Amino acid sequence: MSGSLVNALTLQVITGLQLGAIYALIALGLTLIFGTLGVVNFAHGALYILASYAAVLVAGHTNFVLAVVLVPVFLFLVGIVMERGLIRFFYDRPHTDQILVTFGLAIVIQEALKWAFGANNIPFPLPPWGNGVVFLHEYLPFLEGFVVFPKWRLILVGVSLLVVVGLFLLLQFTTFGLTVRAGMREPDMMRFLGVDVTKRFAVVFGLGALIAGVAGVFGGPITQVSPEVGMAILVPSFLVVVIGGMGSLPGALVAALILGLALSFSAEYAAVQQIVVYLIAVVVLLVRPRGLMGKKGVFE
Amino acid sequence: MPGKLIIPAATRRRILKTGTALGGLALAPLGFVRGAWAEEGPLGTFPVKGDTVKFGFCVPQTGAYADEGADELRAYQLAVKHLNEGGGVLETLKPSKLTGQGVLGKKVDYVTGDTQTNPDAARTAAQRMIERDGVIMFSGGSSSAVAIAQQYLAQEKSVVFMCALTHSNDTTGKDRRRYGFRHFFNAYMSGVALGPILAEDYGKDRRAYHLTADYTWGHTQYDSMKQATEKQGWTTVNNIMTPLGSTDYSQFLTAVLNSDADVLVLNHYGKDMVNSLTQASQFGMRDIDKNGKKMQIVVPLYSELMAKGAGDNIEGVLGTANFNEKLDDAGSQAFIKTFTDEYGFPPSQAAHTAYVQTLLYANACETAGTFYPPEVIKALEGFECEGIGPGKALYRAEDHQNFHDILVVKGKAPSERKDQYDLLEIVKHVPRAEIEYPADTFPGELGPYKPA
Incomplete structure (x- = not known):
């Protein structure tokens, strides 16, 4: 293989990884909420952009590190309020009702942001330590010549990885995680056993929102901060969830990666690029209606 | 529905009038005799009844270009104010028949619509303005896809559309329409x-x-x-x-x-x-x-x-x-000053083109002495004026593209900015002569003045 081809492939794989990273972060929250609560949360994209706006404000007035700490906490609280104030009334309603109410909420959040900050982007400067590019050729000896990639996007991949590992540890090795996982499988049985599933579910919803918060802080400078971004990012993220299998966390990860790579490798072919995500979704759903790692019988 | 204007409440007098008009049409040779009632039968939303005339401003109030839309709307409102009360560019526009007391003796009123930066939504909004509100002219932008859709609607409905923010060559190229006019420059x-x-x-x-x-x-x-x-x-x-x-x-x-x-x-x-x-x-x-x-x-x-x-x-x-708030010619200054006084910040180029378009339309009505669309269109075609921006501006008859000086600009470094609006510096004033091109560079058909 010629050197330039290796360079091109490496860059495209990394680009695919970082595209997938942001979808993964949003899809994780979506699928976590669906898997535990059975709610399709179409307001998840709006939570993401809410977090971006909050991050711009906090980072603008203080510094970025404080935004990294405060914004996810703020989103956690928003999630709890949202669940207690609205979503819980829709647990027993059909999915279409849930979609309608969360979609409506998304529009309310979007328009409120537009009212407060205007419809155009507001600049979200990177913190000094995240600015600039990384000289990949200095780290990867098989690359030839001069190959660069924005540092911030590599940080995003790292953050995404941390969140995934963190979530995995939380669900796999804590009592809370055990209850939630059991609740995902057999919510009725958990109730019979006297576990207050709903209270934990509120926390799960908060957790999903918190992950959207992390995504908003780190993804904001990349996807830009404007009210419509929430909707724009919701669609591919939702597809990630569908392709991965509704409610499956590892499925969401795999699907995010696949979509990221597909987008990256088809970038130069506009006609294909715009449909590739949907093409993959169609093929996967035809061959395996429950999604790559979906549970049998869920949305099949 | 143009027919709606004739059929309901058909008084004997109106039937007679319409009959005369139709008779006149059948007898008259092709071409128009200005001001002759027989030629100016109902067309689109013409005639304008009552003592007010309505303009329709169709801008993106939601969607990706909502901020541009908001600025356009401010400019339209200012234009209406100046048409009714005088001031602004009315004092610099030459030649001008604008009086500052409405248009053709009628007070100017307006309705607004939301294009959502989406051609279908824009078409629906404009259709509503035409059919329900009876606007004599509509204007708006951004997005060339929207502007082109609006132009086709304008032609279909025989209601003039004054494009605001649209930069595609197609707008006055292959998709040019007799009922559409563009002041903004192009790609x-x-x-x-x-x-x-x-x-x-x-x-x-x-x-x-x-x-x-x-x-x-x-x-x-x-x-x-x-x-x-x-x-x-x-x-x-x-x-x-x-x-x-x-x-x-x-x-x-x-x-x-x-x-x-x-x-x-x-x-x-x-x-x-x-x-x-x-x-x-x-x-x-x-x-x-x-x-x-x-x-x-x-x-x-x-x-x-x-x-x-x-x-x-x-x-x-x-x-x-197309425009910059640092321009110092009399026309630009008149607009910048009145806009800034009214709203507290300088106008964008979207606002400028929206404002100018409204005035140019109104002036064409005064020049033609009627709101009858074919006559207004003829007054705009080939109309040359000064005092709306730097240099002279010409509405070319062949493609309805306006030609005027444009600007090459450059982003300023943060350290060079005087205030939060001081973002671009003018590198070059490009005179109109340098950017003119033959009308058949982008072939297209304007279509008829009146539906067949």
Whole structure:
């Protein structure tokens, strides 16, 4: 293989990884909420952009590190309020009702942001330590010549990885995680056993929102901060969830990666690029209606 | 439905009138006798009844271009105020028949609609204005796809449409319409104005990579920029069509980095441009060397609102504009001053074109002495004036494109800015003569003055 081809492939794989990273972060929250609560949360994209706006404000007035700490906490609280104030009334309603109410909420959040900050982007400067590019050729000896990639996007991949590992540890090795996982499988049985599933579910919803918060802080400078971004990012993220299998966390990860790579490798072919995500979704759903790692019988 | 205006409440008098009109039509030779009632039968929303005349302002109030829309709306409201009460550009426009006491003795009123930056929604909104509100003229933008859809509707309904923000060559090229007029400049003019300056600043041996918004405006701007830069000796490496409203351009920017291009041309507008420019800057494209030269980014169509969104990334980036709030000719100053007094901040180029279009339409009505659309159109065709911006402006009869001086602008460094609105500096005043082109450069048919 010629050197330039290796360079091109490496860059495209990394680009695919970082595209997938942001979808993964949003899809994780979506699928976590669906898997535990059975709610399709179409307001998840709006939570993401809410977090971006909050991050711009906090980072603008203080510094970025404080935004990294405060914004996810703020989103956690928003999630709890949202669940207690609205979503819980829709647990027993059909999915279409849930979609309608969360979609409506998304529009309310979007328009409120537009009212407060205007419809155009507001600049979200990177913190000094995240600015600039990384000289990949200095780290990867098989690359030839001069190959660069924005540092911030590599940080995003790292953050995404941390969140995934963190979530995995939380669900796999804590009592809370055990209850939630059991609740995902057999919510009725958990109730019979006297576990207050709903209270934990509120926390799960908060957790999903918190992950959207992390995504908003780190993804904001990349996807830009404007009210419509929430909707724009919701669609591919939702597809990630569908392709991965509704409610499956590892499925969401795999699907995010696949979509990221597909987008990256088809970038130069506009006609294909715009449909590739949907093409993959169609093929996967035809061959395996429950999604790559979906549970049998869920949305099949 | 034009028929609606005749059939209901048909009084004997009206039937007689209509009968006379139709009879006159049948007898009269082709062509029009100005002011003759027999020729000016009901057409579109004409005649205007009562002592007010309604204009329709159809701008994006939601969607990606909502801020541009909001600024256009401010300008329209100001234009209506000046038409009714005098002031502003009414004092500088020459020749002008505007009185500052309404138009043709009628007070100007207006209705607004939301295009949502979506051709279908725009069409519905405009249709409502025409059929329900009976507007005699409608105006608005942004997005060339919307403007073109509106022009076709205008022709169909025989109601004049004054385009606001639309920069595609198609608007007055292959999709030109008898009932549509554009004051804003176009992609071709951007290319002609920008080409020599790019060659001067960055050299003649450059390799350009284009990223282009995938709709009518992007396509024509890519063509025009390619042509203009290749004329200067540049090579076009590649072009990628990016979906309108993309939020992440990394996959495209990676392709640019992988190529041997040393200039990136962003045929993006509004948010797309803010996103792609910011991300290109994150990819280090403002700081790296390619082919032994410093890599450069070019944004052919610039706006103040975009510059604001892109923050510090605009520093040194070249582009073109139709208007800038630093222009010092009498017409621009009259507009800038009244706008700033009214709203507390300077107008954008979207606001300027919206304002000017309203005045030009109203003046054409006064000149024609009637609201009858074919006569108003004829008054606009070939109309040349001064006092609405720098130099003289001409509405070319063949394609309804307005020709006037345009600007090459450059993003200011944060340290050079006087205030938060001081984002762009004027690099060159491009005179009208330099950007004029033959009307058949982009072939198209205007269509008839009246439906057959």
